[in-house]
Amino acid sequence: MNSFNPLNIIRSFQNETQTTPELNFLIKHSYQISLSIVKTRFSSKLSNRIELSFDDLAMDSIVPLFVKGKSRELGIKRAIDRWNDSLENNLDVEYFLAKIIFKRVEQTFTKLIKEKDPVFEKIHKTLSVCITRNKFRKQRYLGTVYILEKGEDNINGQLMTEVEFDSIPGELIKNKQKELFEKLFEYIKVETNNYPAVPLNQLVNRIKSKYFEEYKTSYSYKNLIDNSFIENDILSQSLSSLGEKLETFYIKKNVVNSDDAEKIMMSFNDISSDIKNGGMTNSLFSYLKFRKQSLSQEEFYSNYHHVMNYLLKHFKTNISHLMS
Amino acid sequence: MVVSEKDLFTFVFYSDKLSAELFDYISNNEEKFKEELRVFNAMKNANVADSEMDDILKKINKKIIEYESDKEVILKKVDETNASDVNYFIVDAESDLYGETNQIETFSDDKSKYLAKVLLSSVQTSIQILSKETIELKDIQIIIHPTEEKFDLETSSEPVTLKPARKIESITLCLHK
Numbered sequence: 001m002n003s004f005n006p007l008n009i010i011r012s013f014q015n016e017t018q019t020t021p022e023l024n025f026l027i028k029h030s031y032q033i034s035l036s037i038v039k040t041r042f043s044s045k046l047s048n049r050i051e052l053s054f055d056d057l058a059m060d061s062i063v064p065l066f067v068k069g070k071s072r073e074l075g076i077k078r079a080i081d082r083w084n085d086s087l088e089n090n091l092d093v094e095y096f097l098a099k100i101i102f103k104r105v106e107q108t109f110t111k112l113i114k115e116k117d118p119v120f121e122k123i124h125k126t127l128s129v130c131i132t133r134n135k136f137r138k139q140r141y142l143g144t145v146y147i148l149e150k151g152e153d154n155i156n157g158q159l160m161t162e163v164e165f166d167s168i169p170g171e172l173i174k175n176k177q178k179e180l181f182e183k184l185f186e187y188i189k190v191e192t193n194n195y196p197a198v199p200l201n202q203l204v205n206r207i208k209s210k211y212f213e214e215y216k217t218s219y220s221y222k223n224l225i226d227n228s229f230i231e232n233d234i235l236s237q238s239l240s241s242l243g244e245k246l247e248t249f250y251i252k253k254n255v256v257n258s259d260d261a262e263k264i265m266m267s268f269n270d271i272s273s274d275i276k277n278g279g280m281t282n283s284l285f286s287y288l289k290f291r292k293q294s295l296s297q298e299e300f301y302s303n304y305h306h307v308m309n310y311l312l313k314h315f316k317t318n319i320s321h322l323m324s
Numbered sequence: 325m326v327v328s329e330k331d332l333f334t335f336v337f338y339s340d341k342l343s344a345e346l347f348d349y350i351s352n353n354e355e356k357f358k359e360e361l362r363v364f365n366a367m368k369n370a371n372v373a374d375s376e377m378d379d380i381l382k383k384i385n386k387k388i389i390e391y392e393s394d395k396e397v398i399l400k401k402v403d404e405t406n407a408s409d410v411n412y413f414i415v416d417a418e419s420d421l422y423g424e425t426n427q428i429e430t431f432s433d434d435k436s437k438y439l440a441k442v443l444l445s446s447v448q449t450s451i452q453i454l455s456k457e458t459i460e461l462k463d464i465q466i467i468i469h470p471t472e473e474k475f476d477l478e479t480s481s482e483p484v485t486l487k488p489a490r491k492i493e494s495i496t497l498c499l500h501k
Contacts, residue, residue, distance in 0.1 A: 031380055037367070059380070060387070063391055067391050091334060095334075142329065155328075306454070
């Protein structure tokens with residue numbers, strides 16, 4: 001940390017006596033840690049799913065640490081007060097910073113995914129309720145949230161790699177709620193040499209893939225038998241509901257004309273396709289502009305933003321209900 | 325031997341603080357701890373150029389100010405003759421569920437980043453909060469004036485319904501609780 005001593009700086013923040021040079025130094029140091037984490041742990045996931053630069057994700061992740069909350073304390077001060085481990089020396093302090101920034105980056109990234117992917121969000125929420133209700137434990141390791149068995153406080157062993165977790169038989173992923181976790185813990189203990197810990201976001205993605213795979217299989221099978229087009233996938237049903245809303249309300253009340261309604265519908269088809277493949281990749285303005293080339297930002301915010309914002313909310317709510 | 329995340333961090337950053345046993349074990353099993361060592365070594369060697377860092381610091385400070393100024397926003401009544409007609413459809417299309425609406429009022433902040441649509445009927449008042457920049461707001465609090473009632477909302481996607489109906493003069497929107 002150049003001429004600044006990590007322990008002295010953290011003490012200053014703990015006592016709320018930090019100077020501006022100390023604050024600036026900690027911001028810069030936190031940014032370096034954050035950027036490093038983004039590049040080493042989130043770079044491949046970021047480029048595929050989120051329209052945000054590494055720099056921006058790194059910055060957005062640490063901003064809350066330097067903002068005062070309701071208690072008028074800086075986020076970093078609250079983090080220091082909540083830290084359960086020792087902060088006696090520079091090693092402790094550097095490790096503390098690494099851990100809280102790992103957590104911040106993961107939380108920021110997951111929040112972005114949820115905003116772009118309502119299916120991911122729904123599954124994540126359902127599993128989170130299950131985890132709390134059944135008292136499974138959550139532990140972070142290199143920023144990844146792992147779910148441990150009830151009663152386990154720490155990760156005490158080798159964790160599965162991403163590739164190993166993706167190789168777990170699909171049959172296990174079909175289980176629900178508590179049984180899902182119990183079967184996974186059992187599989188990991190019996191079939192592998194690894195510590196029974198389940199990576200939460202990776203599990204959500206596997207469940208999502210399994211879900212769409214089954215609908216596709218079911219649809220293909222029925223199409224073969226009936227030789228007719230059957231819409232039985234939740235995104236299709238949710239899209240149908242949007243179409244109906246456009247017809248019965250927005251066109252009827254002259255909020256939008258038929259031509260615009262068609263372009264809005266095409267935008268939501270694009271959104272639906274992106275959600276199936278990982279989540280929304282653009283803003284609502286960009287989606288509509290792709291279908292209506294002459295659209296300006298001003299025109300969008302004046303005439304279409306509220307329509308699409310509301311319809312997207314409705315679309316997400318529908319997906320959530322159908323998945324329930 | 326059980327090796328914790330902190331042990332691996334210590335191996336990379338402060339190897340002299342590690343016990344000889346642990347140091348030797350990790351050194352002889354680097355392949356096993358490949359990912360952790362990769363991440364921590366990258367962190368140790370992270371070095372953004374000073375000239376670049378000054379720009380970054382300015383950007384972060386700007387974000388901090390924006391984050392803090394967004395925390396409490398006052399929504400004042402908008403002159404309905406200027407409110408866009410398009411705003412009316414933000415009410416759920418099945419708005420007859422809210423009972424017969426006698427009046428719809430629009431509230432907005434100075435920068436027009438946030439909007440509140442207030443539906444007044446004889447029996448209730450419904451408040452819907454919208455953001456121009458994000459699909460929904462999470463974990464917010466609204467304070468209605470002059471009654472000073474506070475409502476904590478997990479999400480802005482559901483309206484706040486008040487019975488009996490109340491007249492609202494302004495709304496304080498508290499973000500980032």
